[in-house]
Amino acid sequence: MKKLKLRSGFISAAIWIISMSGFLLLLGFVEHNQHERATVGLRIKVKDTNNNYFIEPLDIENLLNAKGRKLVGMPMHDINIPMLEKIVYTNAYVDRAEVYSTIDGYVNIDVWQRDPVVRIINAENEHYYIDVNGEFMPVTDKFSKSVVVANGYIFDRLKQKSLTFASPLPDVDVKPILIQINEVAHFLRENEFWNSQIEQIYVNQNFELELIPRVGNHKIIIGDSQNLSGKLDNLHVFYTEGATKAGWNKYTDINLKYQGQVVCTKAK
Numbered sequence: 001m002k003k004l005k006l007r008s009g010f011i012s013a014a015i016w017i018i019s020m021s022g023f024l025l026l027l028g029f030v031e032h033n034q035h036e037r038a039t040v041g042l043r044i045k046v047k048d049t050n051n052n053y054f055i056e057p058l059d060i061e062n063l064l065n066a067k068g069r070k071l072v073g074m075p076m077h078d079i080n081i082p083m084l085e086k087i088v089y090t091n092a093y094v095d096r097a098e099v100y101s102t103i104d105g106y107v108n109i110d111v112w113q114r115d116p117v118v119r120i121i122n123a124e125n126e127h128y129y130i131d132v133n134g135e136f137m138p139v140t141d142k143f144s145k146s147v148v149v150a151n152g153y154i155f156d157r158l159k160q161k162s163l164t165f166a167s168p169l170p171d172v173d174v175k176p177i178l179i180q181i182n183e184v185a186h187f188l189r190e191n192e193f194w195n196s197q198i199e200q201i202y203v204n205q206n207f208e209l210e211l212i213p214r215v216g217n218h219k220i221i222i223g224d225s226q227n228l229s230g231k232l233d234n235l236h237v238f239y240t241e242g243a244t245k246a247g248w249n250k251y252t253d254i255n256l257k258y259q260g261q262v263v264c265t266k267a268k
Contacts, residue, residue, distance in 0.1 A: 120181070
């Protein structure tokens with residue numbers, strides 16, 4: 001009885017080994033064929049949900065062609081995936097990219113676009129965006145993102161590339177002005193009411209921040225980005241209890257620099 005069980009177990013193991021060997025051989029054959037197969041095309045997808053239109057699939061295809069990477073017809077084993085990713089990342093509007101090949105002979109490129117939060121117009125009239133990651137990105141005639149605009153006494157340049165290199169203010173205890181602008185822009189972006197109310201951030205000659213609303217001819221002086229939520233809460237109370245009764249054009253300045261106070265300058 002024991003001999004029959006041993007023989008049966010041996011036969012089962014042998015069948016399993018033969019089956020696995022056949023499977024691995026078939027898999028190797030398929031992989032070899034795929035490896036040798038010519039690339040039949042590109043599939044480029046812009047996978048973006050933030051209503052940005054900086055990139056189209058054709059932009060990525062043209063970029064690859066310009067770098068001499070005409071992939072169609074090339075054996076798949078000659079495709080340098082890491083090199084393709086590096087080329088895709090040279091597009092100034094690409095935030096993230098994934099490049100991979102599939103068994104049907106296609107090279108797939110998925111890209112995600114960078115997402116701006118503020119448009120900077122510096123003192124030399126140079127325009128650029130700051131994205132959600134604090135990186136600078138150029139503007140383009142192709143698409144203009146509807147974000148708050150910051151201008152005035154701003155001297156940082158696009159070539160600085162990132163908030164990491166934002167210019168310090170004379171007072172070393174004060175955050176660089178561009179970092180303050182970025183903080184205000186993020187606050188507005190995350191607050192539906194204030195995002196709809198404020199259209200511009202202005203830096204005056206004292207490096208103080210002023211907000212320019214869509215309604216009324218006044219400016220809102222916040223000084224810096226500290227306690228922004230508290231300052232705008234006070235302004236909201238003033239708007240609902242004072243300005244709507246007195247009229248939007250009664251004041252030229254609304255000063256929120258001083259803690260817990262709303263100081264107004266009447267129009268002449």
